[in-house]
Amino acid sequence: MANKKRAKVKxxxxxxxxxxxKAKGSDRNTLFPWLxxxxxxxxxxxxxMLNNGFTNWDDEFYVIKNEMLRGPDWQAIFSRDVVGxxxxxxIITLAINYSLTGLDASSxxxxxxxxxxxNTILVFMFIYQISGKxxxxxFLTALVFGIHPMHVESVSWVSxxxxxxxTFFFLLSLIKYWQYLEAGKKIKYWTCFLFFLLSLLSKPAxxxxxxxxxxxxxxxxxxxxxxxxxxxxxxxxxxxLFAIITLKIQxxxxxxxxxxxxxxxxxxxGCYSIMIYLLRFLIPYPLSAFHPFPKTEHLEWPYLVAPVFxxxxxxxxxxxxxxxxxxxxxxxxxxNLLLVAHIVSIxxxxxxxxxxxxxxxxxxxxxxxxxxxxxxxxxxxIYWATxxxxxxxxxxxxxxxxxxxxxxxxxxxxxxxxxxxxxIPRTNRANYNITLANDxxxxxxxxxxxxxxxxxxxxxxxxxxxxxxxxxxxxxxxLNLLNDSLAFADAEKxxxxxxxxxxxxxxxxxxxxxxxxxxxxxxxLNKCLSLDATIDWGFSYRAFILFNSFKKYTEALSDYNKAIxxxxxxxxxxxxxxxxxxxxxxxxxxxxAQTAVAMGATLPDEYRKVIGL
Numbered sequence: 001m002a003n004k005k006r007a008k009v010k011x012x013x014x015x016x017x018x019x020x021x022k023a024k025g026s027d028r029n030t031l032f033p034w035l036x037x038x039x040x041x042x043x044x045x046x047x048x049m050l051n052n053g054f055t056n057w058d059d060e061f062y063v064i065k066n067e068m069l070r071g072p073d074w075q076a077i078f079s080r081d082v083v084g085x086x087x088x089x090x091i092i093t094l095a096i097n098y099s100l101t102g103l104d105a106s107s108x109x110x111x112x113x114x115x116x117x118x119n120t121i122l123v124f125m126f127i128y129q130i131s132g133k134x135x136x137x138x139f140l141t142a143l144v145f146g147i148h149p150m151h152v153e154s155v156s157w158v159s160x161x162x163x164x165x166x167t168f169f170f171l172l173s174l175i176k177y178w179q180y181l182e183a184g185k186k187i188k189y190w191t192c193f194l195f196f197l198l199s200l201l202s203k204p205a206x207x208x209x210x211x212x213x214x215x216x217x218x219x220x221x222x223x224x225x226x227x228x229x230x231x232x233x234x235x236x237x238x239x240x241l242f243a244i245i246t247l248k249i250q251x252x253x254x255x256x257x258x259x260x261x262x263x264x265x266x267x268x269x270g271c272y273s274i275m276i277y278l279l280r281f282l283i284p285y286p287l288s289a290f291h292p293f294p295k296t297e298h299l300e301w302p303y304l305v306a307p308v309f310x311x312x313x314x315x316x317x318x319x320x321x322x323x324x325x326x327x328x329x330x331x332x333x334x335x336n337l338l339l340v341a342h343i344v345s346i347x348x349x350x351x352x353x354x355x356x357x358x359x360x361x362x363x364x365x366x367x368x369x370x371x372x373x374x375x376x377x378x379x380x381x382i383y384w385a386t387x388x389x390x391x392x393x394x395x396x397x398x399x400x401x402x403x404x405x406x407x408x409x410x411x412x413x414x415x416x417x418x419x420x421x422x423x424i425p426r427t428n429r430a431n432y433n434i435t436l437a438n439d440x441x442x443x444x445x446x447x448x449x450x451x452x453x454x455x456x457x458x459x460x461x462x463x464x465x466x467x468x469x470x471x472x473x474x475x476x477x478x479l480n481l482l483n484d485s486l487a488f489a490d491a492e493k494x495x496x497x498x499x500x501x502x503x504x505x506x507x508x509x510x511x512x513x514x515x516x517x518x519x520x521x522x523x524x525l526n527k528c529l530s531l532d533a534t535i536d537w538g539f540s541y542r543a544f545i546l547f548n549s550f551k552k553y554t555e556a557l558s559d560y561n562k563a564i565x566x567x568x569x570x571x572x573x574x575x576x577x578x579x580x581x582x583x584x585x586x587x588x589x590x591x592x593a594q595t596a597v598a599m600g601a602t603l604p605d606e607y608r609k610v611i612g613l
Contacts, residue, residue, distance in 0.1 A: 042146035166203035332362025408432035518549035
């Protein structure tokens, strides 16, 4: 629909309609120095993240243990969710990274880093267009987007590939829609729609885009009439489709249960999150990858005053309802937070820094337009002082903040320093230390690592006695420390409270086997694997029981085959070698033994002789 056919609303002097005339010097040569400075500053601030690795905060599900990436498995990518999200395009990009560097995090992080730099340029171009080609406004808005410390989580965390990827297509869609409003060419409209679909396939958060298109209509001065609404129907239909898909998936995974956080508490949680996001825009401190929900039986004062803050914000917006800059900026901010405002609570954190990645564009735009309201020398001095302050303060915090995501130890220690009583960071750090302790490379300090993990689990269970991960990790620690009675007690409790948790059956099975009760041990391992047939250590230990207690070498061989398929490691190959040997297959026994040695395993001299190695 051509723009000239649309009805326009009249604007008052206070609404400051956008000038559409080309600004002088708006060619590429004039923009290049601004873009170069913008990208250089952002690149420097985020550069330390390129030395980081994976964390145990979803990275194991997105990458490390994600079988979809191997191949890749195209059918699974387009038919299954990952951690409660349907985002096949994101998984495809991770599969590309896997084909390049396997389980080396370097390519994954570089891809995030590069996408963030591109997104920063796109923010500049979007704001440059809608501001009437005000380069100062575009630069400051994009600078805040590029180096704001609250955005480190979206960029430095491998699992948040979905954030930077969906934003890439999201911004392209907004840019194309504005070009459509400017030129009225249908090709721009359908290109906008195509980018919208790609954004949806990257992250369901893109479902709010139709509301932003209406907001751009408002900013352009177009009245919301029947034709404008009809134009949005294709966008609304796909938003509805992806909303249904997401709710269906997350209703059994990521959505917080109503009985955990009752309906009456939702306004307090929602107002609190919006208040914190606004405050953190100005003062990004303190920062944390995890912000635990409060205890609803005793809400602390920040939650109680948050509705007052929100009502005050609404009153302010009503008072400024004729100021297009303020209304546009705040609505851009609010619309992009609608899905995470705790109308339905998602995840385990009341505030998540990654949720500000797109919303802060609106607040930064509002600030930039306000600073650009005058062409006087004093206003220019204030503008450049603001740019300098943001570059130094935000840039310094961001530069340091990227190192928090170096590994799971650094990440969860940082969170624990902020929230020492929260169970989730404690159990996640415990899980990380258990993994290190089980690694032969850390055998010299394994006991100290187990002890730190035990301390974290005890703290988690002190604050939440029925914590599932706390029990699962602590029983694992006791098992490794050969404290079978305490391991058995935790396993029993875990099975009673969470009968679908595989870890309880595994631990109890190991304890039964050590106590010379192989029948009970085998039954528990069978139950463990019936709950999850993707754990190599479950197949490996069941094979161990079948081999040693029941002399069922063929069945043990089958389990070791499965363990190697899931996780080809040295011990699995060595144990399969023994199976082959006892089955009279010395050729395959020797082959597996050679593989095990090449991977770092140590073979007994006697066994070397009998297989001719």
